[in-house]
Amino acid sequence: MLKEFHCIQDCSDCCINRQYYPSIDYGKIGVLLLRHEKKQVENLAEAHKINIIVLPRLGIGTNKKSNGPSQVIAYQLMGTNTDGNYCPFLDIKGKNRSPHGGFNCAIYDERPLSCHAYPALSENNTNVELDCNCKFSCQYSNHVKKNLLESELIALSTIRNNFDRFTQQTIWRYATHIGEESVTKSLLPRGWYLQD
Template sequence: MDFACVKECSKCCIEREYYPSVEFGKIGVLLLPEEKKQIESIAEENDIKVTILPRIGVSDDISGPKTVLAYQLMGTDADGNTCPFLDVTSEKRSPHGGYTCKIYDTRPLACRAYPVIQSSPITLDPKCKFCQDCGTPSGNVDSELESLVKIQKKMETGAKCIWRYATGIGESKDKDLIKTGWYLV
């Protein structure tokens, strides 16, 4: 069975998760530096408020990140959920009946890669509704895999220190556990 979005699902655009743990807060959609500029421009042109935080930084010493390799587009809800480009107010729906993406044709590589989350061996996100309901697709994830490989190549670095940014965003019940700022990993 080929991969396709499940009827009326927009789960990947709504639900955000804690990664790598609750302390780091919920993560947003990964953006490469060049995508960050594009997303900011699209948001400004369409009067859409976005929050973009750093995600991965690198340096050659422990004084802090010197270069940001990736950013993250945070959700609009206080708990970090719901992509700002997901059109939840419109009656218009995508071909599978879910909410439409306002920037589908120019969406980030991370969105294009989904539900592929690892390239070798190919691994699909077990939280994807298709994967839960239908199992592993028999094919047609080549473009998703290609997008993920592009991201992975951009993340290759010879830096000695890798930093992860804790977003400070999550469920209200977890507020005392969640950190904010850069952490050496």
């Protein structure tokens, strides 16, 4: 029987642990930002006096030098640690906690769509597939009932609709060259790479 999703008590892992994607070679990815979200996140960081690093993530077409995209279609908000972990908006020093006991997000009400969507990855008529890195998914199941995930699924749909129109384009992916010290020598140099 499918469970209903809920955040695990005291968990903030989705705001702390970044993943290597699409492979370890590219380094860790940051929080996905759609083009229209980049400036908003930069303004929020300025208002909260938080230093952030935003890198490109995906691009389409090919520039005149043939060494990158002609247009950036997504960015990524990088973590504060040298290994790429910890969202800069996660308040790990404050005493306030989220309703489930995890650390507070300084921009929770204005967080990016990818944060709204997490941990939902896909859906069908009856259930939702969750990211296998989500603590709930690890403890219970990576498939859950659709109820209680309406806002996550709306955000996921908005993200998908944003990228569906680019499926026939040449896609470039940005390698961050960020990760644990033990793997940094094997990471691709920071920059654009044509997606296979």
